[in-house]
Amino acid sequence: MNNGQLPLGGDAQALLAPAQRLTNWRAFIASLAANREAVVKDPDLVHLATHVVEVFAEYAAHSGLTRAQLRQHLGPSGRGWPPAVLDSRLSLMIDMNFLEPYLLKSHQDRYVMRPAGLAGALAAQRLASHGGVDELIALMDRTRELFRHDNPDPALVLRELRTCRHGLVVFALDLQRQVATATPAELVIAQRQHDHTDFTRQVTGLNRLVTRAFPGHPVMEDAATALIEAAQFYRDQQIAAVGKVLDQGGASLNLDVLTAAEYAHLARTAGTERLGHFGACLVADAAPLWIDGQDVVEAAAACIPAATPRARPAPPLPTPGDDNDPLDALDDALAHEDLRQRVLMEDLLGDLTHVQLGDVLEAKGWPAAARLLADLLAADADPLAPYQVDIAVPVRVDAGAKVTYLHDVQLRLGAPQSGNEEEGDE
Known part of the structure; x- marks a missing residue:
């Protein structure tokens, strides 16, 4: 205890956490601010004002400093501030009258520092600590x-x-x-x-x-x-x-x-x-026993359980048909699918050489119409199948139908396509 106070330590100049410093600065400037974004969000930028004070105190001539001189003393070769950050902050300081033109005329590039800015920089430092x-x-x-x-x-x-x-x-x-x-x-x-x-x-x-x-x-x-x-x-x-x-x-x-x-x-x-x-309240462990590496190896070897090796399970018995080639099953599936499509096309054509399927698709509704349309396109794309599908450009729109938007689709019976046919031949 010192004169009625209860100090917790001697580090009185330690900076507060960044969030606490920003909160103090926001509260400090609240009576002067025009909006809630008046204070910078990066507390390190506040140090630039202190560096500006130092530069003016050490290098200012009779008629102040130019902006180029400020960049030289504060930039990467001086105090280490990045050029983009430095130009932005200097422009703000000029707009806020922290820096003022040496002569109150337009297009003046020599500046002096207003003493009130020095007071603000010092106050910001005090708020950052106390x-x-x-x-x-x-x-x-x-x-x-x-x-x-x-x-x-x-x-x-x-x-x-x-x-x-x-x-x-x-x-x-x-x-x-x-x-x-x-x-x-x-x-x-x-x-x-x-x-x-x-x-x-x-x-x-x-x-x-x-x-x-x-x-x-x-x-x-x-x-x-x-x-x-x-x-x-x-x-x-x-x-x-x-x-x-x-x-x-x-x-x-x-x-x-x-x-x-x-x-x-x-x-x-x-x-x-x-x-x-x-010290009476601290919990301390007893000193550990000294062991070397060989003791650890021997102790680990002694603790390894004798595990019975697992027998590999017998392979499964072969089932009938396992000797068949897997590709044969794929060929059978493709043949079955090809037969299903041919039967479907013959059912749709009946005894005719061409048939309009718009009403059929509309009557089926989705998703049956989608599956039928996919089969029609697959048959048309098959070069060995004698079927051709024409889809009209106009769109039929019927809000009350099962299929609201539909193109007219025609299935025609023709000759199988051949890779040797001339372009444009039917």
């Missing part, structure tokens, strides 16, 4: 500066005191919600954003300044008292967060709730009693 607590610390410092004057303005002091109280309450309520809903690991991440603060001491000192500057002023005293209550509420939530981490993380023997740097900090600063307390 989630906004630094701004509340700055507000406390600014409020104390008011008392350096001989006669501080009561209205201004009262407004700053209330603003400080509002900030403390907002942070306390956020911690209270996370104590109720977050896991121990998430609480540790949240606590790292607060463990460098010392609001209890700062608020106490600020309360003394208010009492000394405005003795017997009930409104100012009430505001100072309310600020102390808000700081106590905030500290209670910090203690509750640490308590939940110790209770649940310790009970589950989860060593991942702290980082390696925090364990190293604890090893350097904690006494043997505290370190022994954590």
Whole structure:
């Protein structure tokens, strides 16, 4: 414990997770944004603003830097930014007045950086580590500066005191919600954003300044008292967060709730009693017995069961017809199919040399009509079969029929096709 705080480690500058950083930046810019897509989705792009600050501080001439010079110092040969990303971000910075033309004229290619952009880049870095607590610390410092004057303005002091109280309450309520809903690991991440603060001491000192500057002023005293209550509420939530981490993380023997740097900090600063307390809860296995490779081989050989070899089953007895060639069965099937088609064609023609089959197909309906049409086309394609099929181009449409769309089909009896026939002969 340090001045009323419960720090969990010394790694106060560790960056938050990318999702948490983006959430903090979105919340930070919400009061200025025109739409929900105002913040970049890649947190690494935010570092480009810091690199622009560095380049202007190190290389800017009397009249600023040109866009080509910015590309040179920030591109692959400089800070390593890809050209496409760099051009896109520079255009955005110019549109947003982060970079301004040296002369306020059209087609100016020399730029300077607006100081407000520097403040935004620094604020983005603080949000990436502490989630906004630094701004509340700055507000406390600014409020104390008011008392350096001989006669501080009561209205201004009262407004700053209330603003400080509002900030403390907002942070306390956020911690209270996370104590109720977050896991121990998430609480540790949240606590790292607060463990460098010392609001209890700062608020106490600020309360003394208010009492000394405005003795017997009930409104100012009430505001100072309310600020102390808000700081106590905030500290209670910090203690509750640490308590939940110790209770649940310790009970589950989860060593991942702290980082390696925090364990190293604890090893350097904690006494043997505290370190022994954590060691008493650890589960350790006994030292293994020493065995060499030959011992493993012998033990494995001794444990191999004596398996009875499986006898191969006798081959199945031959069945009648097994000596036949399989291709003979295929030839028989083809002959049977050819006979079935010839009988079908003869039944359709009867004693005629040609017949219209549109009504027959329509009467059968699908899928029988489809099977008959397939047989007709197969007979027409067979060069040894004396059948020809003509399909008319017009389409018969009858919404009430079994076959709604149908071409007129004619089956004709003709001579078998021959591969030696001249083109165009019937």
